[in-house]
Amino acid sequence: METYDVVVVGARCGGAPAARLLAGQGLRVLLLDRGARGSDKLSTLYVHQPGVAFLRAWGVLDEVRATGAPPITGLTYRVRDVVLRAPGPEVGGGNEAYAPRRGDLDAILGRAAEAAGVDVVHEASVTELVHERGRPVGLRYRKAGRWHEVRADLVVGADGLRSTVAGLVPAESYAVHPKLSCCVYGYWAGLDAGFEQHQGDGLWVGVIPTAGAHVVACYFRQSEFARVRVDVAGAHDRCLRAAAPSVAERLAGAERIGRLIGMGDQQNYFRTASGPGWALVGDAGHHKDSLTARGITDAFVQADLLARAVAEAGSLRPARLDAQLAAYARERDRRMMPFYRSTLAVARLDVEAERLAELRRIAASPELCARYGAAVAGVLTPEEYRLHDAALAP
Numbered sequence: 001m002e003t004y005d006v007v008v009v010g011a012r013c014g015g016a017p018a019a020r021l022l023a024g025q026g027l028r029v030l031l032l033d034r035g036a037r038g039s040d041k042l043s044t045l046y047v048h049q050p051g052v053a054f055l056r057a058w059g060v061l062d063e064v065r066a067t068g069a070p071p072i073t074g075l076t077y078r079v080r081d082v083v084l085r086a087p088g089p090e091v092g093g094g095n096e097a098y099a100p101r102r103g104d105l106d107a108i109l110g111r112a113a114e115a116a117g118v119d120v121v122h123e124a125s126v127t128e129l130v131h132e133r134g135r136p137v138g139l140r141y142r143k144a145g146r147w148h149e150v151r152a153d154l155v156v157g158a159d160g161l162r163s164t165v166a167g168l169v170p171a172e173s174y175a176v177h178p179k180l181s182c183c184v185y186g187y188w189a190g191l192d193a194g195f196e197q198h199q200g201d202g203l204w205v206g207v208i209p210t211a212g213a214h215v216v217a218c219y220f221r222q223s224e225f226a227r228v229r230v231d232v233a234g235a236h237d238r239c240l241r242a243a244a245p246s247v248a249e250r251l252a253g254a255e256r257i258g259r260l261i262g263m264g265d266q267q268n269y270f271r272t273a274s275g276p277g278w279a280l281v282g283d284a285g286h287h288k289d290s291l292t293a294r295g296i297t298d299a300f301v302q303a304d305l306l307a308r309a310v311a312e313a314g315s316l317r318p319a320r321l322d323a324q325l326a327a328y329a330r331e332r333d334r335r336m337m338p339f340y341r342s343t344l345a346v347a348r349l350d351v352e353a354e355r356l357a358e359l360r361r362i363a364a365s366p367e368l369c370a371r372y373g374a375a376v377a378g379v380l381t382p383e384e385y386r387l388h389d390a391a392l393a394p
């Protein structure tokens with residue numbers, strides 16, 4: 001049996017930074033993932049400026065840049081006749097967003113965890129928790145056909161949407177909302193485009209520059225998924241022609257790399273973020289429609305919040321730790337809930353007259369465009385953005 005202070009399940013953008021930050025406090029941390037090191041993951045890759053600020057603070061931004069992902073310093077958003085150009089907000093010493101390949105990003109975060117002293121084990125599948133006196137005190141995992149048991153004072157589930165840890169503790173779901181969108185995306189080389197969003201009735205197109213290519217993602221209403229999944233190429237093409245004809249034209253001269261990927265499981269939920277001796281980070285504890293591309297940045301925020309809570313506890317003794325884990329759960333909800341609501345509003349994919357009028361007004365004002373960019377990045381909460389916006393209204 002192995003003994004650690006903390007065991008983290010899931011070694012991607014939630015688990016790897018959480019493990020690294022906890023090891024930085026002098027804790028002995030084990031990080032497990034059932035996937036192979038550097039494996040890819042469904043994602044359109046975009047990391048907002050506050051997420052990039054974490055990468056900078058964690059000392060890995062140069063490595064991310066070295067993957068070839070170009071800096072993204074602004075957004076063009078087109079809906080009907082409105083074209084809004086929003087600059088990226090300055091956060092923590094830079095105004096760039098990046099969209100690194102997930103295999104690269106997750107591997108960089110994993111290496112940073114290892115460099116901080118975390119023991120990282122891949123192809124290790126966690127199936128059971130060990131409970132004593134109403135709290136998890138460890139877990140069992142299987143690697144290369146052998147079972148291992150680990151003891152730890154804190155078990156962190158950063159194991160994604162279908163979290164094993166969330167199921168075993170068990171965490172309760174709340175604020176669950178029916179799925180709103182579904183998505184088809186692929187990669188194109190040789191496309192002349194920046195970071196673009198295009199909206200049509202019931203449709204949304206995101207164009208995101210990544211290393212050596214662009215991601216071109218088409219979103220549809222969830223009710224369309226049965227139709228979309230039987231012909232993803234046809235659906236992608238139809239969506240582009242209807243909602244982003246200029247992208248369709250430019251794609252004609254570009255080369256598609258790999259296959260198109262369809263994704264319908266756009267769940268919207270919160271799960272209890274912590275309990276005695278356990279915590280959830282990233283998609284394991286909270287997920288929302290990927291249209292607003294917040295999952296990676298939110299996972300970084302949660303890793304940071306959890307590490308701060310553990311530091312505040314100053315000890316892994318239950319009495320101190322559990323109070324801070326409860327504080328972590330409250331703070332996670334306080335920080336995530338406003339963006340959850342705004343994501344649900346956008347993911348309905350409605351183009352309402354009122355919203356169109358608001359966007360037209362924003363597009364005409366460089367100051368409002370800057371505030372819009374800050375709200376998209378998550379620097380301003382939707383509420384703060386609206387307060388500012390009202391103050392500027394004619």
Ligand SMILES: Cc1cc2nc3c(=O)[nH]c(=O)nc-3n(C[C@H](O)[C@H](O)[C@H](O)COP(=O)(O)OP(=O)(O)OC[C@H]3O[C@@H](n4cnc5c(N)ncnc54)[C@H](O)[C@@H]3O)c2cc1C
Nearest residue numbers: 010013014034044045046126159160282283290293295296
């Ligand atoms: C189509 C699509 C597009 C998206 N686009 C964006 C975007 O542009 N920007 C953005 O910020 N977010 C985007 N997201 C969301 C983003 O990908 C997730 O929010 C993010 O990956 C969450 O990170 P995580 O570390 O919490 O979980 P994950 O990335 O899911 O990692 C969980 C890890 O846990 C491991 N694991 C699971 N179960 C076990 C187990 N039992 N034992 C051991 N290991 C286990 C898995 O192998 C996996 O490596 C998108 C999502 C989708 C579906």
